[in-house]
Amino acid sequence: MTTDASTPRDWLDGYLARLDDTAVRAQQASTEMAAVTGTARSRDGAVTVTVEPSGALLDVVFSPVAASITRERLAEQLLGTAAEARRAAAAKAVDAAERLWGADSATMTLLRASLTGPAQ
Template identity: 35%
Template sequence: MARVSVSAGRDVQKIVDVAAHVIDRTAPPERPAADLHCVDKEDLAPGCRRVIDIHRLCAIENLDAAEEWLDSWVAGVDAQASRTVELSRRVAALTGNARSRDGSITVTVGSSGALESLGLDDQALQTTGADLSRHITTLIRQAQAHLAAQVTEQVRQTVGLDTETGQAVLHSFTTRFPAPPDDERPDRRAW
């Protein structure tokens, strides 16, 4: 549990202890909750959000107001966690698809971007191995870019594009699956 120290009454200390427990429970595993201290505002390190939140709690004189603030804060954390779980569920169900202009080659990638299916008809086999390989690789990149676009929409609908969670998910997908170059886009290249 996070260590919290305050210079306030016992009732506020109890609320701060609950807040520290909630912070520990909701801290991402890769970043354990740090020690939390209520100190004067000028002593706070810049960007120390948890300390600032606990400082706000300690500054509340009325126990009812402190409990209300804490309930609101916990509800916000729970709501964000629910939206994140929903985003994860939606992304896990996504696939990306691409098809050659003549329909002779189709690909589907799963939510990880890995190839799940490749469809070739006889017309696709009427080319050289090198051309076929290039066409398949291009279609896989298009399907991955299609997947990334769908993830962007799911982020927008659930956690929001401007949230820390949303930005992290988008960065992960757009870094791994960037939009294909213009000469590989489906509407620019005839096969």
């Protein structure tokens, strides 16, 4: 008989509960991250871009204003607007992940670095 309140079975039950919790949080993170997007619009409204946190384009819309500017300027606006949309999506992804993993966790350090770059 042990005087310690913790038995091997208690330890195993606690370990299994932590594994279950991690699996649930991983599924939540996956679901939330899959839904995160960022959308930005150029100042003149010529371009609207929607992207994933990684920057992958999901949608590009050119307004009638786009027809009145040069292709070079339109390309610049597309790239700049896509970068702005990516920053917005990355910020949303970090916010969603912080709710699940905690702002100071090792997971968040890695995620922040991959989405927003190294800490300055």
